Amino acid sequence: MNREEWALPVGTALDRFISKHQEQFPYATGELSQLLRDIALAGKIVNREINRAGLINITGTFGAQNVQGEEQQKLDVIANVRFIRALRNGGEVCGIISEEEEDLIDTEKYEGKYVVAIDPLDGSSNIDVNVSIGTIFSIYRRLSPTGTPVQMQDVMQEGFKQVAAGYLLYSSSTMLVYTTGHGVNGFTYEPSLGEFILSHADMKMPENASIYSVNEGNYRDFPKEVKEYLEHCKDKRYSGRYIGSLVADFHRNLLKGGIYLYPPTEKAPKGKLRLLYEGNALAFIAEQAGGAATDGENRILNIVPEKLHQRTPLYIGSKSMVDTCSQFLNTKKLTEV
Ligand code: P6P
Numbered sequence: 001m002n003r004e005e006w007a008l009p010v011g012t013a014l015d016r017f018i019s020k021h022q023e024q025f026p027y028a029t030g031e032l033s034q035l036l037r038d039i040a041l042a043g044k045i046v047n048r049e050i051n052r053a054g055l056i057n058i059t060g061t062f063g064a065q066n067v068q069g070e071e072q073q074k075l076d077v078i079a080n081v082r083f084i085r086a087l088r089n090g091g092e093v094c095g096i097i098s099e100e101e102e103d104l105i106d107t108e109k110y111e112g113k114y115v116v117a118i119d120p121l122d123g124s125s126n127i128d129v130n131v132s133i134g135t136i137f138s139i140y141r142r143l144s145p146t147g148t149p150v151q152m153q154d155v156m157q158e159g160f161k162q163v164a165a166g167y168l169l170y171s172s173s174t175m176l177v178y179t180t181g182h183g184v185n186g187f188t189y190e191p192s193l194g195e196f197i198l199s200h201a202d203m204k205m206p207e208n209a210s211i212y213s214v215n216e217g218n219y220r221d222f223p224k225e226v227k228e229y230l231e232h233c234k235d236k237r238y239s240g241r242y243i244g245s246l247v248a249d250f251h252r253n254l255l256k257g258g259i260y261l262y263p264p265t266e267k268a269p270k271g272k273l274r275l276l277y278e279g280n281a282l283a284f285i286a287e288q289a290g291g292a293a294t295d296g297e298n299r300i301l302n303i304v305p306e307k308l309h310q311r312t313p314l315y316i317g318s319k320s321m322v323d324t325c326s327q328f329l330n331t332k333k334l335t336e337v
Pocket of ligand 1: 246
């Protein structure tokens with residue numbers, strides 16, 4: 001099926017887009033379509049909460065920490081509840097892992113064919129200062145038999161086994177960007193209609209890229225090879241852009257080209273970002289848009305998960321920039337005899 005067959009005009013509503021694409025799969029029974037609709041609905045609800053957060057006293061901290069030991073923001077908790085409720089009630093999902101939940105959630109929907117890994121609200125430290133934040137999700141087909149409770153094997157799958165992945169970006173406009181393995185499409189939310197509308201069809205990560213995105217405040221802790229790559233970027237007079245919200249930094253690079261780096265640091269020796277509900281989803285999107293994503297040595301999508309909340313270094317973006325970065329990072333390997 002070539003991309004032209006998938007092409008639908010800008011202005012197509014998400015529901016029609018999902019239905020049209022389902023028609024391309026004669027054996028599709030509609031569960032994945034419904035699951036995508038459920039995620040979009042929860043995204044609309046969370047979008048509404050975010051847009052009025054300052055007015056209804058839901059900014060600031062919740063007064064508890066999540067499994068990562070990070071201070072939960074009130075909106076972290078609200079988003080987590082909204083997405084888990086939407087996924088559980090939709091009936092298509094037998095299990096969920098969430099950044100905000102220590103353990104695998106058994107939805108008790110034993111006929112559900114899918115499992116979802118989700119970061120309900122990424123970049124939440126930016127909420128109170130009105131900077132863009134996002135939701136990131138990965139969808140896998142379960143491995144255990146339907147009709148039984150979800151098992152760990154269902155969620156501990158390599159990223160290349162994802163059936164779909166995407167993110168919501170709550171920003172100057174709210175967008176839903178996702179892939180089902182046939183390219184990447186972006187939908188802009190039209191609040192007056194309550195609809196996501198196709199605005200960015202068949203998105204491609206520009207190869208002619210000159211933006212690097214990294215928290216330079218961690219520079220002293222970076223491995224020597226990372227410092228050498230960053231010096232290379234400065235020698236090339238690339239632009240440094242860092243929003244501090246992964247979805248926003250990724251989305252800018254998806255549109256304009258660039259690389260986002262979160263290397264190992266003293267505070268986060270295995271990197272800060274989580275493999276299952278941040279790295280894998282964005283790596284799938286990046287590759288579907290012609291980009292690349294590694295942990296400095298391995299393709300992100302090939303990493304075999306060992307722990308639910310395991311962290312990974314992340315170098316993701318335009319393929320040419322990720323490849324050049326990899327050459328710097330592997331000089332140690334290349335020169336080791
Ligand atoms: P730092 C937000 O907490 C987040 O998970 C990503 O959204 C963001 O890219 C990164 O951490 C920012 O981390 O250490 O630069 O503040």
